[in-house]
Amino acid sequence: MPKLNVNGAERDVGLEESAPLLWALREDLGLTGTKFGCGVAACGACTVLVDGKPTRTCVTPLAAVAGKTIHTIEGASARAPWPAVHEAWIAEQVPQCGYCQSGMVMAAIALLERNPAPSDADIDSAITNICRCGTYPRIRKAIHRAAEALAKGPR
Amino acid sequence: MIKSRTRRRLLIAAGLVGGAFVVGGYFFYRPRDRLRLPEGLASPKGASWLTAWLRIDAGGGVTVAVPRQEMGQGVTTALPMLVAEELDCDPASLRFEQAPVDPVYANATLMADGVPFRPDDHSWLARLARVSQYKVGELLGVQATGGSTSVRDAWEVMRRAGAAARAMLVGAAAARWGVAPGECRTELGTVRFGDRSLRYAELVAEAARQPIPGDPALKNPAQYRVIGSALPRLDVPAKTDGSAQFGIDVRVPGLRYAALAQCPVFGGSLKRADADKAKAMPGVQAVIELEATSTSAAAVAVVADRWWRAKDALKALQIEWHDGPNAKLDSAAQRKLYADLLDGDEARTYESVGNAPLELAAAKQVVQARYEVPYLAHATMEPINCTALVKDGYCDIWVGSQSPTLVKWLAAGPAGVQRDRVRVHTPFLGGGFGRRAEMDVVVQAAAIARQVMWAPVQLIWSREEDIQHDVYRPMAMASFRCALDAQGGIRAWHNRVVGQSCTGDFTARLQPAAASDLMKDKTTAEGAFDLPYAMPHRLVEHVLVHQPVPVGFWRSVGHSYNAFFVEAFLDEVAHAARRDPYEFRRALLAQAPRHLRVLDAAAQKAGWGSSLPPRTGRGIALAESFHSIVAQVAEVEVGADNALRVKRVVCAIDCGRAVNPGIVERQMESGIVFGLSAALYGEITLKGGRVEQSNFPDYDVVRMAACPAIETHIVESGWAHLGGVGEPGTPPVAPAVANAVFAATGQRLRKLPLRLA
Numbered sequence: 001m002p003k004l005n006v007n008g009a010e011r012d013v014g015l016e017e018s019a020p021l022l023w024a025l026r027e028d029l030g031l032t033g034t035k036f037g038c039g040v041a042a043c044g045a046c047t048v049l050v051d052g053k054p055t056r057t058c059v060t061p062l063a064a065v066a067g068k069t070i071h072t073i074e075g076a077s078a079r080a081p082w083p084a085v086h087e088a089w090i091a092e093q094v095p096q097c098g099y100c101q102s103g104m105v106m107a108a109i110a111l112l113e114r115n116p117a118p119s120d121a122d123i124d125s126a127i128t129n130i131c132r133c134g135t136y137p138r139i140r141k142a143i144h145r146a147a148e149a150l151a152k153g154p155r
Numbered sequence: 156m157i158k159s160r161t162r163r164r165l166l167i168a169a170g171l172v173g174g175a176f177v178v179g180g181y182f183f184y185r186p187r188d189r190l191r192l193p194e195g196l197a198s199p200k201g202a203s204w205l206t207a208w209l210r211i212d213a214g215g216g217v218t219v220a221v222p223r224q225e226m227g228q229g230v231t232t233a234l235p236m237l238v239a240e241e242l243d244c245d246p247a248s249l250r251f252e253q254a255p256v257d258p259v260y261a262n263a264t265l266m267a268d269g270v271p272f273r274p275d276d277h278s279w280l281a282r283l284a285r286v287s288q289y290k291v292g293e294l295l296g297v298q299a300t301g302g303s304t305s306v307r308d309a310w311e312v313m314r315r316a317g318a319a320a321r322a323m324l325v326g327a328a329a330a331r332w333g334v335a336p337g338e339c340r341t342e343l344g345t346v347r348f349g350d351r352s353l354r355y356a357e358l359v360a361e362a363a364r365q366p367i368p369g370d371p372a373l374k375n376p377a378q379y380r381v382i383g384s385a386l387p388r389l390d391v392p393a394k395t396d397g398s399a400q401f402g403i404d405v406r407v408p409g410l411r412y413a414a415l416a417q418c419p420v421f422g423g424s425l426k427r428a429d430a431d432k433a434k435a436m437p438g439v440q441a442v443i444e445l446e447a448t449s450t451s452a453a454a455v456a457v458v459a460d461r462w463w464r465a466k467d468a469l470k471a472l473q474i475e476w477h478d479g480p481n482a483k484l485d486s487a488a489q490r491k492l493y494a495d496l497l498d499g500d501e502a503r504t505y506e507s508v509g510n511a512p513l514e515l516a517a518a519k520q521v522v523q524a525r526y527e528v529p530y531l532a533h534a535t536m537e538p539i540n541c542t543a544l545v546k547d548g549y550c551d552i553w554v555g556s557q558s559p560t561l562v563k564w565l566a567a568g569p570a571g572v573q574r575d576r577v578r579v580h581t582p583f584l585g586g587g588f589g590r591r592a593e594m595d596v597v598v599q600a601a602a603i604a605r606q607v608m609w610a611p612v613q614l615i616w617s618r619e620e621d622i623q624h625d626v627y628r629p630m631a632m633a634s635f636r637c638a639l640d641a642q643g644g645i646r647a648w649h650n651r652v653v654g655q656s657c658t659g660d661f662t663a664r665l666q667p668a669a670a671s672d673l674m675k676d677k678t679t680a681e682g683a684f685d686l687p688y689a690m691p692h693r694l695v696e697h698v699l700v701h702q703p704v705p706v707g708f709w710r711s712v713g714h715s716y717n718a719f720f721v722e723a724f725l726d727e728v729a730h731a732a733r734r735d736p737y738e739f740r741r742a743l744l745a746q747a748p749r750h751l752r753v754l755d756a757a758a759q760k761a762g763w764g765s766s767l768p769p770r771t772g773r774g775i776a777l778a779e780s781f782h783s784i785v786a787q788v789a790e791v792e793v794g795a796d797n798a799l800r801v802k803r804v805v806c807a808i809d810c811g812r813a814v815n816p817g818i819v820e821r822q823m824e825s826g827i828v829f830g831l832s833a834a835l836y837g838e839i840t841l842k843g844g845r846v847e848q849s850n851f852p853d854y855d856v857v858r859m860a861a862c863p864a865i866e867t868h869i870v871e872s873g874w875a876h877l878g879g880v881g882e883p884g885t886p887p888v889a890p891a892v893a894n895a896v897f898a899a900t901g902q903r904l905r906k907l908p909l910r911l912a
Contacts (some may be wrong), residue, residue, distance in 0.1 A: 023463045027412070032404035033397020035585070038618040039537055039542030042851040045536060050234045073397030089395040093817060094389060096825055098394030099401060099536040099585030124860035130348045130851060132586050134828025136862035138821070 007075025189296025258296025303879020535587020826884020
């Protein structure tokens with residue numbers, strides 16, 4: 001039975017290794033910010049960071065994350081780009097229904113961690129999550145805004 | 156023809172008699188006081204409700220009861236703004252709660268909008284029909300979110316509530332100071348008299364004992380400070396840090412989870428399921444067979460301690476189905492049937508002016524074409540789900556629903572409790588688009604909870620169940636014939652559309668006894684029979700067809716296909732008349748100044764007429780829907796592989812005035828992307844009575860890389876013309892893109908999704 005390192009804490013969920021990470025987070029750890037969207041890694045609503053990499057948890061068994069560091073939206077503040085991303089998301093008024101936004105925010109944090117000044121093309125290839133409300137233009141602006149804030153350094 | 160016109164008059168007459176009874180009944184019963192306090196409103200310590208619509212908390216926060224459900228459209232911000240304006244409180248003090256289920260929060264505008272009259276028809280007949288329907292809405296007392304009605308329905312009552320509460324606070328302050336209320340004034344949450352002042356929070360207990368004034372004075376719109384501002388949305392912070400609660404996030408003690416498999420063939424039933432094998436699997440607690448109802452399909456559900464275990468156990472059931480009578484249904488046969496019906500003798504007239512058939516028969520040149528669109532799924536991001544608990548004679552339901560009143564009514568039967576013993580809890584909706592007006596999952600969850608007595612059960616549909624058991628945007632087909640006049644304008648126009656009725660299907664699902672083809676469903680022909688263009692002879696008809704595929708309301712409903720048909724065909728007519736499509740529309744709108752201004756705004760901001768790179772084109776389209784007028788110009792680049800790249804969409808909207816221009820702009824973006832997904836990818840097809848698509852890999856939608864740059868321009872025409880914004884952004888985009896493809900390639904695409912040969 002694997003232990004999980006989630007948002008800086010060791011958690012023992014007592015589930016088998018084949019259990020999907022998404023549902024362990026949602027049902028066993030009460031971390032409902034990470035969403036179920038498609039179950040086949042096609043929509044990105046379930047994105048979390050596993051050792052800093054954006055990972056679609058609906059198809060990720062617990063065995064695959066043993067010994068790795070997991071950050072969900074609830075623990076996003078531990079990642080350096082969070083304050084800039086959070087502020088940009090609010091400034092651009094990104095969310096509508098809001099359901100896909102945890103996955104979007106985590107994907108954006110991962111992008112900014114490895115590419116602090118992404119181009120539009122970089123955003124196109126990194127943000128492949130689905131939003132049915134069509135918040136894409138706002139997400140694009142928010143990522144650029146966050147990148148600018150990060151470039152200016154901590155305030 | 157004559158026959159159907161006579162029948163139409165008879166139907167209208169019958170409707171009017173019914174309406175007269177309702178209007179009579181309304182005066183007999185006296186109007187519902189929409190400000191009165193409903194029973195059971197909860198107040199935290201030190202807080203009091205002033206009217207049904209707002210509460211002032213001890214700390215000075217103003218909590219507004221929002222009667223419509225938040226599904227992304229911004230109602231939990233726009234509606235509190237109406238209250239704040241008249242209450243004269245600081246917008247920073249605004250909070251919101253979703254209102255409980257009570258008739259005081261009913262949406263009567265939604266009913267009034269359903270009558271089959273043009274929005275610009277102000278004849279006594281049209282007015283009476285609307286008033287009657289409005290009163291029916293009030294009497295039924297249904298809370299429903301849809302039809303882009305939220306702001307329009309709340310406009311009077313929620314401003315009035317703010318004004319009434321302000322008067323009560325002033326009255327309380329005046330009584331305390333022993334002065335006349337008329338000598339007091341208010342300022343951002345404070346009542347003042349001379350140099351004396353009291354904050355609203357200090358007065359609320361006394362204010363709550365003041366009578367609720369029935370007709371408080373309202374501000375002159377010139378004084379507005381909150382209404383008309385781009386106030387940031389109140390729900391955005393919680394939707395950015397993961398703390399927002401959707402239906403699927405409901406966690407109650409002892410919660411169990413259910414997954415289900417529904418009969419893949421529409422109208423089929425269960426033959427056999429191996430419950431024993433599933434029950435032996437880890438965590439599995441029950442296997443429950445659900446018979447088909449008018450509301451929901453035949454299904455087998457597994458209840459377990461984890462959802463993924465319940466879903467895994469479904470495979471072990473090795474279910475066999477009776478396919479039923481629709482096992483041969485397929486898309487090719489449906490298309491043939493619809494094409495035949497376009498040529499048939501039976502059609503219902505939605506609009507007949509002049510004599511279009513005669514004019515067309517006499518015309519030298521007739522432009523004609525046929526168009527079609529497929530079924531579409533909603534694919535809300537939050538999969539369909541509902542949590543239910545049946546205990547001690549009560550049923551608690553937690554569900555993101557567009558109609559909590561219907562949830563109350565529909566859950567009672569399967570839960571085995573009285574209607575007034577159903578308690579509905581309404582978290583955020585992870586997308587609605589019309590899908591969450593349906594009660595299928597509610598009926599199923601209540602039936603499951605009744606069998607798993609004492610424990611709450613959260614039923615979640617997989618994405619596959621969602622795509623294959625939606626209520627679909629109807630497949631539809633249209634024929635057009637058009638004759639030009641000597642000046643290059645339109646002399647005669649004949650448009651016939653074939654398809655199912657969303658309203659009819661919806662009614663049959665909820666209340667089979669009330670379903671009837673007698674009443675014309677406005678939604679089937681909306682966007683076709685109510686055009687603003689000058690067409691002296693016009694005939695618009697619809698052929699109603701019944702199919703086993705359930706259809707339902709899908710963002711902008713009939714406008715979603717009729718705008719594509721009409722605006723793409725109009726482009727063909729413009730080219731046949733050798734006119735620029737924008738100038739051609741302008742000439743037809745000489746008597747429609749509001750439409751003209753919106754069209755001009757979109758064309759000018761898009762740089763209509765300026766040069767473009769090779770294989771790139773611009774297309775224009777205009778559509779009025781839900782009392783708002785929207786024009787869009789799309790710029791499309793056609794790649795060497797014939798792939799379509801929509802680079803830019805310029806949008807102009809006249810929704811009267813914008814309560815919150817920031818929200819209007821974002822709703823336009825949202826509607827455009829939604830419509831673009833349908834224009835470029837959306838297609839549900841049937842084979843062997845089953846839906847062939849199952850999840851995003853084969854039912855794709857627009858993602859970041861395919862999303863165009865979008866600009867929105869708001870054209871103001873005054874508060875008297877208040878229109879909706881949730882849906883009107885969707886209809887024009889498909890025809891604008893199709894027309895741009897024609898401009899770029901010379902190929903006319905008459906079928907969605909758009910694919911170049």
